[in-house]
Amino acid sequence: MSEITLKSKKTKNNKIVIRKTPNADSRTKKDNCTREEVHEDTLQHIKDVQLGMNWLSTKVAQAGMLHDHTKIISDEYIDLVMNDLKDEAFLSTDWWFKHIHEERHHLNDNCPVDVTLIDVLEMITDCVMAGKGRKGHINSNTLKLIDPTLLERAYWNTVKLLDEKVIVK
Template sequence: MTSKIIIKNTSYADSRTAPNDITKEKLYEATVEHISDVQKAMDYFGKKLHEAGLKHDFTKMSYFDEYAEDVLSEHTDEDFKKRPWYQRHIYEERHHLNADCPLDVTLIDIFEMISDCVMAGKGRFGRVTPEYLNLSDPSILIRAYYNTVKLLDDIVEVSNAEDLKEEQ
């Protein structure tokens, strides 16, 4: 389980939310706090990207014998995609968005797909292969965006949230 990101009330950092008693010092302190909060969020996303990288293609390694059997066999591309290992691969991994896009897809999954396709294209063909980067459904990006917002929103907690309620 992910631990919460605890932030403080930074209402003084914005003209739309600053109370009447704003001072230059309070503006400065709240701005520094806001910058720190954004850094916490970016660090969180960096860790999530790192975790995705560590788990990338785990089904190739966990089921290596089945994977090797399918790769080394004389299957056509369509036959290969029907094989049990490949079906497991696309359903257990989160980055095969055209084959099986999870409902809770995030921008982390998008970045893993981009990384996978660019690295595979460059490493196998010597070039990026755009056909593998085409999203079958562009609405995946919109869903990933909003799911990523929710992912962060769910773990952020304002330590002095009662102050925000009193000010409104």
């Protein structure tokens, strides 16, 4: 049996490179394949999933690092908070408009056409952390999704995002 390398192989275009693994499944295995080939393709498939999951986890971490960056690039947000702007007065500001159009996680206010599960995870995390950190409990109203098709669209956009990242050699 040949050795499986667990290093990530990427092309110049920063793609995830995987190899064909038809023998990892009875529906696609070639005729007369050996047990070693099944084992090798299964190990390779596991490695390929790890590469994909690592890439997705990096995207989630990047979303976390960039979270609410529009609150700290100027004094606008702090001024709004210090001036006690609330509700409609807050939501009608230029800053709010900019915030929901530059940040991807306000899915009920301005859902990106290419919304992904990464955006959904950021919204969930934002709502939980804001609720717990500000009031000591989660406000379930902030977690309600207005658009019932949003999760399905996020699912398929995430599939597309990962599909475009992967090259089979």
